[in-house]
Amino acid sequence: MEVARYWRTTRQRYQLVGEVCPNCSGKIFPPRDVCPTCEKEAKTPFAFSGVGEVYSYSTVYQAAAGYEKATPYTVAMIRLAEGPLVSAQLTDIDDKDVAIGMPVEMVTRVLREDGDRGMLVYGYKFRPVMV
Amino acid sequence: MMKASRPVGIVGYGSYVPRYRLPAQEVSQLWTDGNSPVPVREKSVNGIDEDVATMSIEAARNALKRSGVEPQDIGAVWVGSESHPYAVKPTSTIVAEAIGATPYTQAADWQFACKAGTEAFQASIGFVAGGMTRYAMAIGMDAAQGRPGDALEYTAGAGGAAFLVGAADEAIAEVEASLSFVTDTPDFWRRQYEKFPEHAGRFTGEPAYFHHVTSAASKLMSEMGLTSKDFDYFVCHQPNAKFPLKAGEELGFSRDQMKAGMLVNDIGNTYAGSCMIGLTAIMDIAKPGERILVTSFGSGAGSDAFSIRMLRASEPRGAISTRAYVERRKVIDYAMYTRLKGYYKLN
Known part of the structure; x- marks a missing residue:
């Protein structure tokens, strides 16, 4: 597992920190330093609220390496309240209960582990809104 | 008796309980054919993507919401547990990073079986009262282990709470x-x-x-x-x-x-x-x-x-109540419990 790669993205995975464009005020996630809307430089950090709704989803039965323990699980595209679409796993919900338009909120969970000896990777997932 | 030299209190608090519940009768049925009396009705079980770090993060976020305190003002993040995810590598730095308290903060993991959380809380009182920091976050959290069939398996649950300690004049x-x-x-x-x-x-x-x-x-x-x-x-x-x-x-x-x-x-x-x-x-x-x-x-x-x-009634300010976590429950059987605890060897 690439420790440095995960370490570099800690803030976006733990806190959902992206960027805001100083030119057009567009919110950007994941951070990419260039605004996808106006193509101007955009390096100002922006913490997203973590609330959004399910835009689309699919249930995974044959998982990639490192994710087998959680099958079946649902991955979804989440439309964040601030605009961007984010792909993430859903958690704390049965697959049959997922619906397009469902309000969800970000939680920090274990995304994967590198075997019994490797590091644990934490990051964002989304669950049905509790409050 | 220990009394702080200046008044200190709880300025924010939060809890977390995972969604899954294992009825104690499931354990009794499997290991004693249902003949063993059960010491509790049911216990909470952490999901496959939950551990002490993730549960501490959510409890700490609830504490922050109730307090209205900026995370950068927290001078200590302390996690007491006997089920830290790593044997060597602090849980507290993961929590501190996730709540936005890094990098200028103290962070440490505490251990004293089931009172690791309250000793972190007690130390926080001294840390704040002594003027070392304005706020300290003390967390007690566990995803407890019980050997299959042992008396502890009936009760060993998952969850805990976080307390943000600060001056009494701004405390709940x-x-x-x-x-x-x-x-x-x-x-x-x-x-x-x-x-x-x-x-x-x-x-x-x-x-x-x-x-x-x-x-x-x-x-x-x-x-x-x-x-x-x-x-x-x-x-x-x-x-x-x-x-x-x-x-x-x-x-x-x-x-x-x-x-x-x-x-x-x-x-x-x-x-x-x-x-x-x-x-x-x-x-x-x-x-x-x-x-x-x-x-x-x-x-x-x-x-x-x-x-x-x-000192005053608690205002949720977007934090989730302990009752809401307790009432959010999905009952599982022993087979699913075994899977969530990682007892099955897949490879």
């Missing part, structure tokens, strides 16, 4: 005084590299749990010149449904005084989080002026007792 509740009582009593332990803890059977009762809980609580009350009648609520460590009620009765507390903080039948024994999450359930409903006696117990052994007085 003031910590009036505290007291610790410890002895070398080997009632429960887990050796290096062992997956499950061992315990000394009935020895865990009188010389361990009851001696320490009642000694700490009664000494604190006598040092403060108070009796059980001066408290509106009592909450102590809850290893099963029977022990805390018996300890409370020995100390002179009624069932009414203990009811609000008794969660063990619903979520099991959350170890380092046990009395702390009970305290959050009380603070969710307590009124200004009401007084709470909190007493932890950690095997090995020791108890920390705290007298806490509510």
Whole structure:
């Protein structure tokens, strides 16, 4: 597992920190330093609220390496309240209960582990809104 | 008795309980054909993507919401647990990073069996009162282990609470005084590299749990010149449904005084989080002026007792109540429990 790669993205995975464009005020996630809307430089950090709704989803039965323990699980595209679409796993919900338009909120969970000896990777997932 | 040199209190608090519940009857059915009496109704079980770090993060975020404090003002993030995800690598830095308290903060993991959380809380009181920092976050959280078929498997639950400690003039509740009582009593332990803890059977009762809980609580009350009648609520460590009620009765507390903080039948024994999450359930409903006696117990052994007085009613400000977490439940069977605990070997 690439420790440095995960370490570099800690803030976006733990806190959902992206960027805001100083030119057009567009919110950007994941951070990419260039605004996808106006193509101007955009390096100002922006913490997203973590609330959004399910835009689309699919249930995974044959998982990639490192994710087998959680099958079946649902991955979804989440439309964040601030605009961007984010792909993430859903958690704390049965697959049959997922619906397009469902309000969800970000939680920090274990995304994967590198075997019994490797590091644990934490990051964002989304669950049905509790409050 | 320990009393801070300047008034300190709880400026924010939050809890977390995972969604899954294993009825104790499932354990009894599998290992004793249903003949063993159950010590609790059911226990909470962490999901496959949850551990002490993730649960601590959510409890700490709830505490921050209630407080309105900026995370960068937190000078210490301390996590007490006996189920830290790593043997070497702090849970506290993961939590501090996730809540936005890094990099200029103290961070450490605490260990003292089931009282690791309250010792972090007690240290936070001193850290803030001594002017070392404006706010300190103390967390007690566990995803407890119990050997399959062992008495602990009926109760070993998951969850806990976080407390943000700060000056009393901005607090929800003031910590009036505290007291610790410890002895070398080997009632429960887990050796290096062992997956499950061992315990000394009935020895865990009188010389361990009851001696320490009642000694700490009664000494604190006598040092403060108070009796059980001066408290509106009592909450102590809850290893099963029977022990805390018996300890409370020995100390002179009624069932009414203990009811609000008794969660063990619903979520099991959350170890380092046990009395702390009970305290959050009380603070969710307590009124200004009401007084709470909190007493932890950690095997090995020791108890920390705290007298806490509510200064104002708690406002959720977007935080999730302990009752909401307790009532959010999905019942699982033993097979699913085994899967969530990672007991199946896939490769």
